[in-house]
Amino acid sequence: MHKAGAYDVPVPKLPEIARNPLAFIAARWTPNPVTVRRAALAALAMSVVIVITGGAVRLTASGLGCPTWPTCSGDSLLGTREMGIHHAIEISNRMLTYVLCAAVGWAIIAIRAMEPRRTGLYRLAWAQFWVVVGNAVWGGLTVLTKLNPYVVSLHFLLSAALITVAVLTWQRVGEGDASPRPLVGKAVRQLGQVMGAATVVLIVVGTLVTGAGPHPGDSSAAHKVQRIHVDWRTIAQLHADFAWVVVGLSVALWFVLRAVDAPAGPQRRSTELFLVLMGQGVIGYVQYFTHLPAALVDLHMFGACLVWIATLRVLLSFRERPSAEPGRVPAAASAEGVGVREAGVRDAAGGAGRQPVDAARVPLADQGGDPLSVRR
Known part of the structure; x- marks a missing residue:
């Protein structure tokens, strides 16, 4: 048995901030709801920015500006100025990943x-971080495979996954933690789900247009970048066909929401989606008939991000999540608060209180109402 001796020295205890820095901060600082919502929005904004700058890397033929990964060249993490403008563009995009991580x-x-x-909500925020890490590793794989078009396509789809988690986080910040409560009927939600699935197919086909198009990502004579062996115009036509399918579904949804007198939130979100789709369609046709100029292609990638965000916001507007605590309204809810009016939340004499739910909000199964809407 070991006996304490004169030479025994107690192991110093790590400071609290080193043991659990997040708990240390939380014990000393409570952000207001606006700060939290802005932080979530900043993460979403950076998720879109990294897509735009990543597109610029490919469209300026800078995809192999750093020929290795995780270093840039040999043992150098950043490379040197002598490596030229393509190196500067590529390393700048890599550095922006750290800005994204910070956001x-x-x-x-x-x-x-x-x-x-x-x-x-905390777990959802951490999910963003792990998607960023996974996509960064996959971005390295695009370099190691010398810009294989299928690997590059999945790189963009992982960015879309990051945007999805970021939108969900931003939305949930302004909601409570109670179980979701539908604001529209099952048939409307199913129509929205079909539109969402069609939008996913539209985005996937769009990445194939990129893989077959005239912007391989590197123009050096030392290496010929592999392309998808199909005429890019054929894939572009298929992409346009799916775009019209999504537009048609969005218009149908817009009319249905008004026909069933849906809440203002879903109606407004469907209008925003239609306008974004129209803008994206104009950009898409202009870039096609002008033979895919780099600037318009990158703008089209930005538009794809907006289309996906707008689609997610439509789907999320179909339900509300009030606070699980009776009488408490989520403090971080935005001013437009999806479903706030319908839930009977009012602000009187400076205090928010939840009024009794109207009978019209009782689930359809209990009132035998209109299968398209939960409102009368």
Whole structure:
């Protein structure tokens, strides 16, 4: 048995900030709801920015500006100025990944420090971080495979996954933690789901247009970048066909929401989606008939991000999540608060209180109402 001796020295205890920095911050700082929502929005904005700059890397033929990964060249992490403009563009995009990590990290810290603590939202914020890490590793794989078009396509789809998680986080910040409550009927939700699925197919086919198009990502004579062996115009036509399918579904949804007198939130979101689709369609046709100029292609990628965000917002507007605590309204809810009016939330004498739910909000199964809407 070991006996304490004169030479025994107690192991120093790590400071609290080193053991659990997030808990340390949360114990000393409680952000206001606006700060948390802005942090989540910043993470979403950076998720879109990284797509635009990644597109610029390919469209300027800078995809192999750093020929290796995780270093840039040999043992050098950043490379040298002598490597030229393509290197500068590629390394700048790599450095922006750290800015994206900082934005996501800020969202994680702000959400962890919220009162009361929201475990589900906190996990969703961390999911953003891990998607960023996974996509960064996949981005390295695009370099190691010398810009294989299928690997590049999946790189963009992982960026779309990041945007999805970021939108969900931003939305959930302004909601409560109760179970979702539908604002529209089952048939309307199913129509929205079909439109969402069609939008996913539209985005996937769009990545194939990129893989077959005239912008391989590297123009050096030392290496010929592999392309998808199909006429890009054929794939572009298929992409346009799916675009019209999505537009048609969005118009149908717009009319149905008004026909069933849906809440203002879903109607407004469907209008926004239609306008974004129209703008994206104009850009798409102009770039096609002008033979895919780099600037318009990158703008079209930005438009694809907006289309997906607008689609997600439509789907999320079909339900509300009030606070699980009776009488408490989520403090971070935005001014437009999807479903707030319909839930009977009012602000009187400076205090928010939840009024009894109207009978029209009782589930359809209990009232035998209109299968398209939960409202009368």
